[in-house]
Amino acid sequence: MTAAAAEIENGLGTLAGTGKILRFQLRRSRLFLFWWIAGIAGFTWMVVPVITEQYQTEAERAGFAATMSSPAMLSMSGPVEYVHAYAESVGALFSHRMLLWTCAMTAVMFVLLVTRLTRADEETSRSEVIRSLPIGRRADLASALLVSVGAAVVLGGLLALAATGLDGGDGASPLLFGAAHTAVGIVFAGLTAIAAQLSENASTSTGYGLAALGASVLFAGAGNAEGNWATWLSPVGWSQLTYVYTPQERWWPLLVSLAVAVGSVLVAFAMVSRRDFGQGMMAARRGRATAKPGLKSATALTFRLTRGLIWTGVITLVLLGMAYGSVLGGADDFADGLSAAQKEILDRGGSDLKASFATTFISINAIVAALFGVLVVGRGRKEETVGRGELVAAAPVTRGGWPGSYLPAALFTATATNLVGGLGLAASGASGDGDLFGKIAIGTLVQLPAIWVLIAFVFAAFAWLPRAGWLRWLAWTWTLLVVYFGALLDLPEWAMAISPFDHLGNYPAEDFSAAALVVLTVIAAALAAFGHLGLRRRNLSFN
Amino acid sequence: MNAVIRTENLVKRFGHVTALDHLNLEVAQGETHGFLGPNGAGKSTTIRVLLGMLRSDEGRAELFGADPWKDAAELHRRLAYVPGDVALWPGLTGGETIDLLGRLRGGVDKGKRDELLERFDLDPRKKGRSYSKGNRQKVALVAAFAADVDLLLLDEPTSGLDPLMGAVFNECVKEAAAQGRTVLLSSHIMSEVEALCERVSIIRKGVIVETGSLAEMRHLSRSRLRATLKNPVRGLEDHEGVHDLVADGLDIDCTVDASALDDVLAQLAVAGVAGLTCEPPSLEQIFMRFYGDELAASGVHEGNGK
Structure with missing residues (x-):
């Protein structure tokens, strides 16, 4: 037996060439890595001084702790143990507010990274060229995971540096803060490595990865709200359970992350050897020989192509609404345990506690629902960039039909997902309370004009500036920033006013302005018309 | 002459690049017209202007006597198009795609569709993502030949087909021509154009450098x-x-x-x-004459005659 054959025989051969692939992958993803790492670390670095400044004294932090210790707020932040340490530790306050979001962003980064380095290359046959070289079957996955581990460590290191300015912990606290993110990164790299083996195409692999993240956030939220075991089911939860910057600070929950990461990598490696190149573990099914009768227009095609996204949105919003609803149901018990002073802080505009929680949940539902509408518009752009739309554009279809039908599809998606989110919230949070049920229903409807403005803006951007895809994300991210961090970051009035959601009023905690709703609807209609005009005037460029 | 396609001094620029530089193309009704040129000469750009996807910067383009930019959707009723690089929807089967494209045009002739599926040996139940390049092209070809249209715009339609399927394609084009349809066949496969086309236009750097019947061209060479x-x-x-x-x-x-x-x-x-x-010179030799300087620049001896 020759040396090479022996090497292949004992299994090392499947990893041959990992080093070469590693250099290649690093080079190809250097911009991706740079922007994601700079984005997450930079955001953290900017927020540290803002929060330190805003909550300088113990009294301020204790007051803030009162507003944050409700189940509703805990479900959107982290375990209550942090809140108990607010007074003595700015770091605890910071970690409590930020960990869920920065860990979620980190997870998104690694889901996208591993998919693009593995399944995306295999799907487009780019890695076929590489596999024909003396490179092992597992080398690309191995090197993608090495890139991920490296990126996770660098990200963790930078976050640790960013967190050194926070008071309240001991010397190891910044390191633990960084390591909490590293752990989330490697867990999601491992989970995505499995997802990439299951399906033949990259978008499904990304979908599985993001679904795992969605479940993690839900479990963490549910567990943190009630202080129960559900947090232990969540990779994001494991990082939160380190109680970083609190007196109970501990490292060992990250061992759970490490074990799950190693376990999922082993599973993924086993799967690679059990499947054919280009195939998934789940075989592709044969489809229909003829189209269903309904598939006969460009609009029908658009709805067909975005069907999966619409269902993902509906399910996500129902779950989100119901999860928040369960928190809402427990709001009264929580209020009973508060002192009069704490109740006063929570008292928004003289309304009751439930109404003010409901207001927060309704606006979060609306922003997440709008995200799905924005994604639908993004699909329209993708039809153009990958050239699939060319066959439709050459058929007797006006520009209003294609790509114009992505506007109604996006409006439908955002509207429907927002409504089911409201329904889920009302059904699980206000069952037996007809008055609150009605208020949640109205509050959900009130969000619609703002959602429409955002979608119509994104559509107009697609029509006039098709290459500026970042504009879509900027618009959506801005509305998110204003809702979540607007008060926290002390954004100026005019900057908040750019977001259409800023004009809705806080119903049911406060009143809403009917005039604003009418104006927003008119703006949405004008933006939509402007978008259609742009679509008629521009070139369609397919590759 | 009754022209189905006519462009006059057509200019299309992309930023600093001039893709079409005063292009004059004319295709008469009922003729099968070869549109020859290497990659990047402007063939696909011309076709996309004729389809109303791209807006010309100068000059005129006419399809059936109308402006393809203004009346794109109406004009598309009368034509079928096969792109050079067919991208299919990954989740739709070939059969669904063919039906959809037919219905957008007003209806599918089921008999003709099934006959073409048979002739091109295409499995309509596979999902778009699992077709090879050749099979993706077949999906678009079946949809185009099944359509009851006056004009076929075919942009390098056989680049992924095997010789057997190339023969089926030639048959289909001849049948379309016999039914009186106009065909614009963009290609860089000379034998295909020689076998199918009566008239030929050679494009170079966005300009038509030679146009005429093959007999005329031979005579001039x-x-x-x-x-x-x-x-x-x-x-x-x-x-x-x-x-x-x-x-x-x-x-x-x-x-x-x-x-x-x-x-x-x-x-x-x-x-x-x-x-x-x-x-007599082959079409390839005629073609090479117009590209001789480019060949020389890339170190290839001029192919004319030798």
Whole structure:
């Protein structure tokens, strides 16, 4: 037996060439890595001084702790143990507010990274060229995971540096803060490595990865709200359970992350050897020989192509609404345990506690629902960039039909997902309370004009500036920033006013302005018309 | 002449790049017109302007006498298009795609669709993502040939097909032509164009450098002449209609302008001819004449005649 054959025989051969692939992958993803790492670390670095400044004294932090210790707020932040340490530790306050979001962003980064380095290359046959070289079957996955581990460590290191300015912990606290993110990164790299083996195409692999993240956030939220075991089911939860910057600070929950990461990598490696190149573990099914009768227009095609996204949105919003609803149901018990002073802080505009929680949940539902509408518009752009739309554009279809039908599809998606989110919230949070049920229903409807403005803006951007895809994300991210961090970051009035959601009023905690709703609807209609005009005037460029 | 396609001084720029530079193309009703040029010469850009996807910067483009930018959707009722690089929806099967494209045009002739699926040997139940390049092209070809339209715009439609399917494609184009349809066939496969097209336009750097029937083009070009003579002939190398002359004893090999043929043959006859072949230029040779300088620049000897 020759040396090479022996090497292949004992299994090392499947990893041959990992080093070469590693250099290649690093080079190809250097911009991706740079922007994601700079984005997450930079955001953290900017927020540290803002929060330190805003909550300088113990009294301020204790007051803030009162507003944050409700189940509703805990479900959107982290375990209550942090809140108990607010007074003595700015770091605890910071970690409590930020960990869920920065860990979620980190997870998104690694889901996208591993998919693009593995399944995306295999799907487009780019890695076929590489596999024909003396490179092992597992080398690309191995090197993608090495890139991920490296990126996770660098990200963790930078976050640790960013967190050194926070008071309240001991010397190891910044390191633990960084390591909490590293752990989330490697867990999601491992989970995505499995997802990439299951399906033949990259978008499904990304979908599985993001679904795992969605479940993690839900479990963490549910567990943190009630202080129960559900947090232990969540990779994001494991990082939160380190109680970083609190007196109970501990490292060992990250061992759970490490074990799950190693376990999922082993599973993924086993799967690679059990499947054919280009195939998934789940075989592709044969489809229909003829189209269903309904598939006969460009609009029908658009709805067909975005069907999966619409269902993902509906399910996500129902779950989100119901999860928040369960928190809402427990709001009264929580209020009973508060002192009069704490109740006063929570008292928004003289309304009751439930109404003010409901207001927060309704606006979060609306922003997440709008995200799905924005994604639908993004699909329209993708039809153009990958050239699939060319066959439709050459058929007797006006520009209003294609790509114009992505506007109604996006409006439908955002509207429907927002409504089911409201329904889920009302059904699980206000069952037996007809008055609150009605208020949640109205509050959900009130969000619609703002959602429409955002979608119509994104559509107009697609029509006039098709290459500026970042504009879509900027618009959506801005509305998110204003809702979540607007008060926290002390954004100026005019900057908040750019977001259409800023004009809705806080119903049911406060009143809403009917005039604003009418104006927003008119703006949405004008933006939509402007978008259609742009679509008629521009070139369609397919590759 | 009743032109289905007509462009006058068509200009299309992408930033600093001029893709079409005063392009004049005319395709008469019922003809199968070859549109020749290498990659990047502007074939696909021309077709996309004719489809109303791209807006021209200068000049005019007409399809059935109307403006394709303004009346795109209406005009598309009368044509079918096969792109050079067919991208299919990953989640839709070939059959669903063919049906959808047919219905957008008003209806599917099921008999014709099934017959074409059979002839092109295409499995309609596979998902778009699992088709190879050739099979993706077949999906678009079946949809186009099944459509009851006046004009077929085919942009390098056979680049992924095997020779067997190439033959089926040639048959389908001939049938379409026999039914009186107009076909614009963009290609860089000369044999295909030679077999199918009566008229040809050669595009180079966004300009039509030659257009006409193949017979006319042959006439205007040089023929290759090889002869074995009985006695040496003199003065042939000085004749201005004779090129690339190689004389090896009594064997001569040269290319001759069409206009000089009778004169040269008369001189050869005087010397006495033992054997003689005279070939008209192939389309490839005509084509290479227009691209000779580019070939020379890339280090390839000019292909004309040799």
